[in-house]
Amino acid sequence: MNSAVPTGLPIREYLLVALVSAAVTYLLTAVVRRFAIKVKAVAVPRKRDVHVVPIPRMGGLAMYLGVVGGMALAHQLPVLRRAFEYSYDPLAVLIGGGVIVLIGALDDRFELDAWTKLAGQVMCAGILVLFGVQWVSLWVPWGGDADALGNVLMFDRNQGGLLVVLLVVVMVNAMNFVDGLDGLASGLGLIAAAATCTFTLWLLHSSGGEVSTYPPALIAATLAGACLGFLPHNFQPAKIFMGDSGSMMIGLMLAAASTSASGRIVYTSFDATDVVALLSPLFVVAAVLFLPLLDLVLAVVRRTRRGESPFAADKMHLHHRLLEIGHSQRRAVLLIYLWAALLAFGAVAVAMFDTVAVFWGTCGGLLIAALITFVPRLRRQKEKSTA
Numbered sequence: 001m002n003s004a005v006p007t008g009l010p011i012r013e014y015l016l017v018a019l020v021s022a023a024v025t026y027l028l029t030a031v032v033r034r035f036a037i038k039v040k041a042v043a044v045p046r047k048r049d050v051h052v053v054p055i056p057r058m059g060g061l062a063m064y065l066g067v068v069g070g071m072a073l074a075h076q077l078p079v080l081r082r083a084f085e086y087s088y089d090p091l092a093v094l095i096g097g098g099v100i101v102l103i104g105a106l107d108d109r110f111e112l113d114a115w116t117k118l119a120g121q122v123m124c125a126g127i128l129v130l131f132g133v134q135w136v137s138l139w140v141p142w143g144g145d146a147d148a149l150g151n152v153l154m155f156d157r158n159q160g161g162l163l164v165v166l167l168v169v170v171m172v173n174a175m176n177f178v179d180g181l182d183g184l185a186s187g188l189g190l191i192a193a194a195a196t197c198t199f200t201l202w203l204l205h206s207s208g209g210e211v212s213t214y215p216p217a218l219i220a221a222t223l224a225g226a227c228l229g230f231l232p233h234n235f236q237p238a239k240i241f242m243g244d245s246g247s248m249m250i251g252l253m254l255a256a257a258s259t260s261a262s263g264r265i266v267y268t269s270f271d272a273t274d275v276v277a278l279l280s281p282l283f284v285v286a287a288v289l290f291l292p293l294l295d296l297v298l299a300v301v302r303r304t305r306r307g308e309s310p311f312a313a314d315k316m317h318l319h320h321r322l323l324e325i326g327h328s329q330r331r332a333v334l335l336i337y338l339w340a341a342l343l344a345f346g347a348v349a350v351a352m353f354d355t356v357a358v359f360w361g362t363c364g365g366l367l368i369a370a371l372i373t374f375v376p377r378l379r380r381q382k383e384k385s386t387a
Contacts, residue, residue: 009201010079014221017070017080018197021225025066029233032062033240041109043241055238057108060245063226064101067253068094070222082214089215089260092131093253100124100172100252104245117244118169124252125168133256134160135263164259172251174292177299178318179247181329182236186227187337188292189250193224193257195287195344200261202352216261223253236329254289287347291318291340326376338369 036042036056044054071090074080083090103120106112128134138153155163179185197220204213227250233239242250295318322332346362 009205011201013074013077013079014197014201014217017074017077017218018221018225018228020073021066021070021222022229023066024069025062025226025229026232027229028065029059029062029230029240032058033233035061036108036240039109041105041243043243055241057241057243058105058245059230059234059240059242060101060104060108060247060249063230063242063246064097064249066226066229067097067222067249070225071218074218074222080214080218082211083218086211087215087260088131089133089256090218092128092133093219093256095131096124096127096256097249097252099127100248101245104243104248108243108245117248121169121172121248121252122165125165125255128168128252128256128259129161129164133164133259135163135259136160137264138262160263163263164255167259168252168255170293170296171255171289172248174289174296175247175251175254176244178292178295179242181333182238183231183234184333184336185242185247185250186231186234187333188340189254190224190227190231191337191340191344192254192289193220193227195341195348196220196254196257196261197224198345199348199351200257202348203261212264213261216257219253219257219260223250223257236333251292258289287343290343291336294318322373325374327373335369335373338372339366342366342369 033056036058039058041058042054042056071094074090075084100120103112103117103124107117134157135155137155175185175189178188197217200213200217200220204210204217207213230242230246234242298318318336322335323329327335342362342365346358346365349358349362
């Protein structure tokens with residue numbers, strides 16, 4: 001369904017919404033911090049933790065209110081109001097996000113068990129599905145007739161809904177697992193949401209103003225703003241942690257934005273021989289979610305091989321390994337930012353420009369990031385050999 005599209009892309013409107021979300025989050029985080037201290041939602045240092053002093057959590061409450069503020073503004077802007085008029089996706093995120101923030105806040109205070117949280121995550125994913133957030137189609141590079149490359153898989157409501165539930169549960173736990181250093185989860189959420197918003201704006205341009213691209217851009221823009229507003233309070237040394245209320249909200253919103261952006265693409269707007277453009281939804285989703293998912297998969301494999309529960313805690317996540325190599329907390333966080341930005345925006349750039357130079361430039365950036373990552377280890381080995 002198309003409608004009259006304003007001249008140019010609504011970049012300024014989305015930027016304004018993101019900045020409002022950031023401002024609301026930044027201002028309310030101090031209030032939430034005092035509330036967390038009052039209700040004793042405080043992270044006391046444990047053996048596996050990096051911080052050494054008690055720090056309040058529940059920062060996800062301020063982030064959610066920032067998202068609400070950004071979406072309230074968007075509803076008043078004539079251009080962005082179409083995100084609400086043609087889709088229930090923003091409303092689904094507000095309701096599902098509110099419920100998952102409440103579950104996370106209870107965990108920040110009372111330490112819920114893993115199975116209770118998993119049940120809550122599935123329930124919140126079900127809320128998204130009930131409001132219509134689900135995969136409808138997906139292009140695959142096989143099948144099809146002689147005149148077209150590949151084939152478009154069409155999902156029914158049950159199949160599309162199950163994909164959403166799986167993606168939400170995986171992403172929520174991936175962001176929860178990666179939240180181990182000051183500013184890490186909020187920075188990764190900012191990078192992933194900004195890349196998703198950029199990709200969705202490209203889809204808006206490529207489709208000639210398809211209204212289905214407005215909701216994912218709005219979801220990503222408000223999430224990026226909330227993460228940006230929370231980051232000054234959370235970067236090392238952190239004054240407050242987002243806790244499960246924040247990390248689970250980021251995971252749910254990223255899953256919803258990715259599904260809303262890539263699950264309903266009108267593939268007829270692409271040339272049947274343009275493999276990069278057709279595969280771009282998969283490229284971008286995989287790149288945006290790569291680092292949290294990698295950390296999650298490695299943790300599950302590592303723990304199950306030891307005969308432990310996949311939810312058992314340890315100090316062998318990616319950020320812990322960077323600390324072992326010899327990086328400081330800030331440098332480890334900035335390195336993970338670099339990796340995430342190269343992967344996410346590299347995939348978006350390849351999808352947008354489809355040039356060999358962009359691809360090799362991204363590969364070169366990843367190589368430089370790898371060298372920077374292992375410099376401390378190489379330096380120690382050189383010192384040992386010299387001694």
